[in-house]
Amino acid sequence: MNRFLNILMLGLLYASPIFAQDVSEKKDSLCGDRIFGVDVIHEVRISFLQSNPWDSLFLMKKERDSLEIKKYMQANVEVDGVKFYSSGVRIKGESSFEFYPGKKKSLKINFGKYIKKQKLDGLKTINLNNAFRDPSFLREKLYLDFMRKEGLPAPRCTYANVYVNGEYMGLYSLVEEINKGFLKRNFQNKKGAFFKGEPKASFEFLGDQIIDYQNSYRNKKDSIDGFSDLIDLIKVVNGKENEALVDFEEMFNIEDCLKIFAITNLFVNIDAYNIHYRHNFYLYKNKQTEKFEWIPYDGNYAFCAFSPEFNLEQAQQLDIFYQYEKKNSPLMKFIFANSEYRKFYLDYINHLLDDKFSKIALGDEIDKLTLRIRRSVYYDTHKMYSNEDFEKNINETIGDYNDAGAFIPGLKSFLNKRIDFLNKELKK
Template structure:
């Protein structure tokens, strides 16, 4: 009743207000086109009527982390001059929340949380990422854009200057939410089993009790039967015997192996350590495509790309890390399976060879970095809440900051790291240098 009264009051005060007219007649496949394809830095203004709104957001974040209670604070949001009322806003993130100094925290905005069917350019939700540990503000953008250009199912990414109750919080990376709309746009279906890999989602076989998997694989479609499909995939990955339904299945019967290998290859080239095939078994979604009957691997989160953080390697070790590296702190049944089969190993190395010859090159990536730097430089300089100085922004484009011999204490330069990473990978795979690329 209270929400209904709010909506009525809004229509009285703003008779010309139409919450979703911008999406009328818009096909879902085009959702986000104006948000992510426009070559501009957007402006997002978040306004709350509540007193101490920031404190309330922090309380909600603690409730979510400790009690798994998910709540959004109600506020109005203006995007590029277009007003959206009664949106849901919450603080998000793990390290980007715990270790980012000051007020500039990562945020999630859900436009239809309190007013159903309200969307931004056809999108239900967007993420505002604070570029934690990235002086350049470019790592996530470069990483996600590279994979999308390779035709892989990853979130789109753009930039926005964000204001909170009139205060400029700074420059954020805006990323697409991996939700049912994302599935429809990328796979033309959205009703398959859908899971988010939480920390420790390693694909280790734990037995036949569904409860053993529910903590590490969050069911996004909330159908109890979906765990049957997930457990079948895990049995196939582990080659678990005695399970009749899985005995005759091969991994490529239930999993899009080639797409996953491409994603792992790009993660290795960019050395995004916050991924399953490197240091941390999370930051992915699994979706069972109802058209192919196979699970798809969907990565997200790229602020650690180009080794923005590693507690394990110094700079030289990171630059020269094998493309077949497996960290020994957790079991890797999926990568072990994929790298143990000759045909998959060949596909993986052939794809990496193709990338370092034609796509992941000094020339191509330096040009992209230069274009992005020109685009965001003014907004970076204007951002008084960023983690690093303007001088560190400029320096980190070319060279490292911090102690290169101390794991976790340095951040590689974008161009210098790419140059050395290409040399190391070519040497490992026996690829001849072909002039200045």
């Protein structure tokens, strides 16, 4: 066994240099294709002038959280052998910052922060996520990739081995930033109203004053533009306007939103509006259709990696029309009160269960990704869980099955039980 571990620890699965020459100016539709379109683990080396940059990074994170001061530290960044000078780097995340032990924190890199138009494969910004509460390192990628394969506007995801001042910090998920470039690639326009749903973005009607919504729906353009349209949408959802249903459908892309909610439910990603926490989404008013689009992100809690409410059996048997009763979620009530929307949602779940959300399809994807990342996971001494936990969590649950929040389901065992339950409930 020791000999086997030594072989695995001899080196990482290095990516071959795929950026012979980085091109900053390229068609929006092609941006990121070389990063996200190859099945390799990228290598990201971040070099700060400071010998110990973590103290400054931690201080900037706390200032950003308490004072909303947007600060980055300047660093040179090398990706697969290509150098990017004077990039901006900062710590990101909430639970992944507060509760992840040690200094392996999630990071955001802005390549164009100090050198205008400097980009990585046409991308201005990338995110490096530390797989908080995920011994398998697979949850976020499986969840986001599934969304993308269904043609939904979710960020792309891959992997990177990350070094800071020469020290190997471990394996990270490399995730696409949701910004104007993302909007252009997914909707072919980027000038519409653009909001990030913060933790209290409940869709509750708070009155007609814009100021009452600004803390819950952060305008990415740092202005009040678009708030009137957002408030109009919220009014309809809450029955404050005598609008016909067709008017709601002219304001909101309900079909894609229903698909996103269906996938979120199948994967039991509790860190989402339609399950438990009312955040981790963006709203964008598509200038081509004049409809708001729902954009999901953050998948490390998929397969119920954490829940303060469910034990393991309850998570595996989560009702497809589940609504969290302790928090008011007017959008969910509005959607599920409509028979046409319920039918579309149910039909889509049945469609996914036929062959896409299946034991074979997802099991094969789990096996393929596990093989790709295993060496890097074993070499990662900063990870949250042990090598044994990594191997076990692919198939088996870790922790106390009956204690909410104290277990992390095994990917395959959870998938099998969830599919068996859904097929029985839907009598497939």
